Amino acid sequence: MSAAAIAPGSFLWLARHELFLAWRNRPRRGARRWLGFVFVACWLAFGCWIGWLLRHTPIPQYPPMLVGALVGSILAFTFMTTQAMIGSQQTLYESGDLALLFTAPLEPRSVLLAKLLGIAGAIGLTYTALLLPIVVPVAVLGHP
């Protein structure tokens, strides 16, 4: 990646700032700081444990199961959309930093794209964490 691509004021520099802000916004003190990490680790361990137990058990793909998976996907997609809408609302109307960003000598398109990436990144990371117990055992054990 060229130095110009991450130079101050560039799109990637703005996107990095958004991710840095998201990181800074995590709980800083006390147990809450570690609670999220512990939860994700336990969740992952649980998924791996189930995957390990079922490693020799064939899982048939009955139509009701496929329908259930589809309904689950639709629900997850709905939650992601809701989160994206809330994130967009906070970005546009509550965060207040657009006044600063739009008075800077930057292309407004870059600013909005970086904001969009920040919203998408935050949502993507949340659902990635939730899917880890399925994805990791499948990747490691090749099952189901």
Added chain:
Amino acid sequence: MNTPALSISGLAKSFDKPVITGLDMEIAAGQLYALLGPNGAGKTTTLRMVTGLTRPDAGTIRIFGIDARADPIAAKAITAWLPDEPMLYDKLTPSEYLAFVAGLWRMEPKHAAAEAERLLHWLDLWAERDTRCEGFSRGMKQKVALAAALIHDPQLLILDEPLTGLDANMARAVKDALRAQVDAGKTVIVTTHILEVAERMADRIGIIAGGKLLIEGSLAELRDRAGSEGMSLEDIFIRLTGDA
């Protein structure tokens, strides 16, 4: 002839109803200009159009000769805007915030760090440079925001109600900082409801109401035009805006 810091011609903006209607004004460089007006007069809308935050319906805006509508990036590069409720990232420290704002203006990091250090010392924020802004008082936040507005050495500094809610010490610090900018040859435009501040600080004063500039000049010129030598700015303001 020197290029004016700000030249506005035929500026118009309507929301539900007309807010600015054919506004013309010119502000010479190197002055502290106070833009006054009753609530809803269009002061903030005018300044938001100057800074590119609101798109005008009609008219031209030139900042040091640069057409702000045709070349907004060049105009923004020499301008700074400080709103009445400045936004700080609460989770960042003043040093981090200034580094970010300097980056927005594409300052070279080494130069930005040196300038941030100078401003933090000057505004008496150095001891708090690595403390997150979330615990700061309104006055301290205002000073951090002012430092951020100054970090790229803008030629034109625009502030909306910069003294609202500040105690006497903080207000004095901000006023001194603005005067220092003017002494250094920069142009400062402020809106304020505190008429004594405009009376004492401003080189020139403009009074806007109903989307038009009613009167403009030095305090002495305003008194002349209002027809009373001993009149205070408050008297002039009430007489003009009461008629508007």
